Amino acid sequence: MDRHELAAFLRSRRERISPAEVGLPSGTRRRTPGLRREEVAQLAFISTEYYTRLEQARGPRPSREVLAGLVRALRLTDAERDHLHHLAGAPPIPSAGPPRAVRQSILDLLRRLPQAAAIVTSATTEVLAWNDLAAALMEDFSAVAPRDRNLARRAFLGPGGLGQRLYGVSDAEEFARNTAQRLRATAARYPDAPEISGLVGELLAGSEEFRQLWDAHDVAAEPTLRKTFQHPLVGPVTVNCDVLDIADRDQQLVIYTAEPGSSAEEALRLLAVVGTQRMDAPR
Template sequence: MNRQELALFLRSRRERITPAEVGLPAGTRRRTPGLRREEVSRLAFISIEYYTRLEQARAPHPSPEVLAGLARALRLSDAERDHLHHLAGRPPAPPAGPPREVRQSILDLIERLPQAAAHVTSASYEVIAWNDLAAALMEDFSALPRRDRNLVRLAFLGPHPDGRVLYGVSDVEEFTRSSARRLRATAARYPDDPEVAALVGDLLAGSQRFRDLWESHDVDDERTLIKTFQHPLVGPVTVNCDVLDIADRDQRLVIHTAVPGSPSAEALRLLSVLGTQRMAVSATER
């Protein structure tokens, strides 16, 4: 525990927050910038005596519960929260399962890509964010329960009511190999996550191909740079596939774009107009 650095860090974080930011009145006789010590202690649900000792570098090791309260009261970012834990001599524990919360900046980014079908997947291949064109090209994920938004489950287990496996992508064989390998690595990173364990169990029980791939124990990744979707309304759509790792969240941003001026670019433009409503109508007509 680095008591001196911890004390300085807490004071610097306390002084940068205004009372209004945490719903407190500013008052007229406030002589300190930011929050008072007693205000932080109240927000963190700890005693003023103990918090004062922390800022005076005289306190013993804070518990994980105290650190969580301080991080909440001081509105720390993820990086600041991790730094707080390290200063307190309690390195942050890794998350029990793949993070599912997508940063707002990533959500804003995919919405600013109107000519690209973009989505974000967790480490277990759950689609956790998408833009309108991705929903039109693949399917309306908002209409599905979480369980059915998982691409690796869809690839190996279906259902495939219209006969298209994984939206009719041309690289489905490569995807199944790559996803099985990455899922094995994910299971090793999150050994205590019940959702990852249940997903692997379902795949082992329901797919001989997955069992064969799983038993190979391979963890190398494969990435396809170009793939073709067989879309039920606009036909084949060939796209470049770029995958960007969001390392701090263990997530991936997948961006599908067509060559400008190509028939596939025109197909994407048409899908951006049709959206998912026309797809739902077409499905009921078949």
């Protein structure tokens, strides 16, 4: 435990938060910036005396419960949370599985890409978030259960042929190979995650193709820069495929864009208008 660094870090985080940010009245008689010590203690559910001793570098090593309260009270980021744990001599416990929560800024970004189809996938290839155009191009993810949004499960265990399971994409076999490689690397990062071991076990039991790919022990997936979707309404849609890593969440942002002036661009414009409704459905 580094008491002096811990004290300085707590003080710096406390002083940067305004009372309004945590629902407290600002008042007119504050002599210090940010929150008062007693306010942080109240928000963290600890005594003011104990918190004061921490800021004065003379407190005992805080428990993980106290640290969790301080993280919440001081609104620490994930990086700041980990730093707090290290300063307190209690390294953060590794995550039991890949994060599923998508940052609000990423969700906002999805909505700001009206001419591109975009999704966010987890380390287990589950589609966690999507914009309207992605739902129109691929499927209405909101209409299916979360387990059925998993692209690995869909690729290897879904009904029909591989291409049919994956929205008619031209690189279905390549996608399946890359997915197996990605899951192999994910399983190594989260060896104790039941979510991952359960998914891998399910795929091994249900797919001979996955078993063969898994037994190859490959982990270096090749990027796919271009692919074609066979859409039931607008036909083939050829798009550029860019994958951006969201490193702090172990997630990926996948963006599909059409070449300007191409027939694919016109198709995406039509899908943006049509949305997820089926034009061939009986009236």
